[in-house]
Amino acid sequence: MSKTITLLGSTGSIGTQSLDVCRMHGYKVFGLAAHSSVGKLLEQIREFRPRYVAVTDPHAFRRLKTELAWQPGAPTLLQGPEGLRELAAMQGPDMVLNAVVGIAGLDASLAAIESGHDLALANKESLVTGGHLILDAVRRNRVHLLPVDSEHSAIFQCLQDRRSAKTLEKILLTASGGPFFGMKTEELRHKTKDDALRHPNWHMGAKITIDSATLMNKGLELIEAAWLFGLPEDKIQIVVQRESIIHSAVQFADHSILAQLGVPDMRIPIQYALTWPERLPSPAPELDLTALTQLSIAKADDETFRCLAACKKALRKGGLAPCAANGANEAAVAHFLKDEIGFLDIGRLVEGVVDSDSFGGDYTLADVHECDRMARAYVEAHI
Ligand code: NDP
Numbered sequence: 001m002s003k004t005i006t007l008l009g010s011t012g013s014i015g016t017q018s019l020d021v022c023r024m025h026g027y028k029v030f031g032l033a034a035h036s037s038v039g040k041l042l043e044q045i046r047e048f049r050p051r052y053v054a055v056t057d058p059h060a061f062r063r064l065k066t067e068l069a070w071q072p073g074a075p076t077l078l079q080g081p082e083g084l085r086e087l088a089a090m091q092g093p094d095m096v097l098n099a100v101v102g103i104a105g106l107d108a109s110l111a112a113i114e115s116g117h118d119l120a121l122a123n124k125e126s127l128v129t130g131g132h133l134i135l136d137a138v139r140r141n142r143v144h145l146l147p148v149d150s151e152h153s154a155i156f157q158c159l160q161d162r163r164s165a166k167t168l169e170k171i172l173l174t175a176s177g178g179p180f181f182g183m184k185t186e187e188l189r190h191k192t193k194d195d196a197l198r199h200p201n202w203h204m205g206a207k208i209t210i211d212s213a214t215l216m217n218k219g220l221e222l223i224e225a226a227w228l229f230g231l232p233e234d235k236i237q238i239v240v241q242r243e244s245i246i247h248s249a250v251q252f253a254d255h256s257i258l259a260q261l262g263v264p265d266m267r268i269p270i271q272y273a274l275t276w277p278e279r280l281p282s283p284a285p286e287l288d289l290t291a292l293t294q295l296s297i298a299k300a301d302d303e304t305f306r307c308l309a310a311c312k313k314a315l316r317k318g319g320l321a322p323c324a325a326n327g328a329n330e331a332a333v334a335h336f337l338k339d340e341i342g343f344l345d346i347g348r349l350v351e352g353v354v355d356s357d358s359f360g361g362d363y364t365l366a367d368v369h370e371c372d373r374m375a376r377a378y379v380e381a382h383i
């Protein structure tokens with residue numbers, strides 16, 4: 001059955017792989033959104049003919065407007081973060097897929113849910129920064145929240161039998177370990193942006209690739225899992241699975257463990273979020289188990305990788321602590337990508353912000369944005 005989607009963050013790694021899935025199944029695109037990649041957007045507009053396109057960067061908006069002037073059938077353009085929110089809320093698609101990077105995706109996630117859309121969520125920062133707002137909006141609007149993150153898709157797939165799901169006892173959240181697996185603090189001290197951008201198993205956007213090297217990504221995913229599946233920090237065990245073949249597992253009351261396996265290809269979880277509860281043929285290759293030479297398991301080292309330790313602490317503290325950790329990380333990673341701070345500074349800054357306050361209980365969307373600003377200011381003051 002054909003579907004129509006709105007895709008936010010269409011020019012990124014998840015965005016372009018989502019369009020592969022749409023292309024394969026003949027899905028239509030109602031709206032596209034990106035920040036500044038005008039060239040890629042133009043190609044996508046030509047191929048998918050969306051009715052609306054939102055561009056958050058003002059220069060890119062003007063360039064795209066000029067490029068599309070007088071073109072028959074050109075989409076209506078929406079500008080800035082307001083345009084992104086407006087597009088997320090528009091009626092027309094069967095669902096919205098949010099693949100924006102960072103807290104910039106939060107308001108759009110909320111807008112989509114509040115408008116009654118099912119939301120396929122790659123933007124884990126939405127749950128990390130505003131988990132309580134997202135979950136509350138999902139309940140009130142009775143919509144579905146479908147995880148795109150490979151680990152959370154794996155867990156979601158393992159929980160499809162509702163009777164077993166009621167006895168969920170523990171989640172085994174897998175991690176590749178990133179490019180610096182096995183290294184200790186002194187070896188990490190002089191790691192550069194280029195070292196950190198070389199991920200062994202996945203080709204992803206720059207920010208999440210750095211997050212994978214620091215294990216911040218696993219910390220964010222721990223918080224994401226806690227919101228999605230309702231377990232506390234001590235019931236979510238992080239397990240290093242170097243080959244990224246086991247995408248995560250769950251343990252039930254009878255101590256039976258169920259896992260989801262597959263090649264490391266994001267088009268599998270993206271497609272499951274778009275087709276759930278159905279399964280369709282995949283553009284991704286099949287996994288040949290007999291060709292695997294090893295399937296290794298190890299513990300995650302949060303003594304060395306302080307971002308992971310900080311996220312565990314933030315989850316235990318609750319309130320806005322995860323939002324603060326995320327804001328500090330986004331700011332620190334931006335500095336690291338400009339060679340302005342060292343690799344270990346990222347963990348120092350994230351841990352520092354989590355330790356700087358108690359972070360309270362319930363919050364509003366305005367509180368989330370205020371906390372994010374505070375965390376970024378903390379980073380500027382401590383680099
Ligand atoms: P990319 O950096 O490749 O793409 C990010 C997308 O968001 C681009 O379309 C970009 O537009 C857009 N964008 C950037 N900044 C803004 C902004 N301020 N406002 C609106 N849009 C913006 O990231 P990924 O695709 O790797 O990741 C996207 C999300 O998915 C992240 O939350 C990540 O954690 C999550 N994820 C990614 C995985 C992966 O394999 N890549 C796996 C699991 C989760 P432009 O190109 O114009 O800058």
Ligand code: MG
Nearest residue numbers: 149150151221
């Ligand atoms: Mg993941």
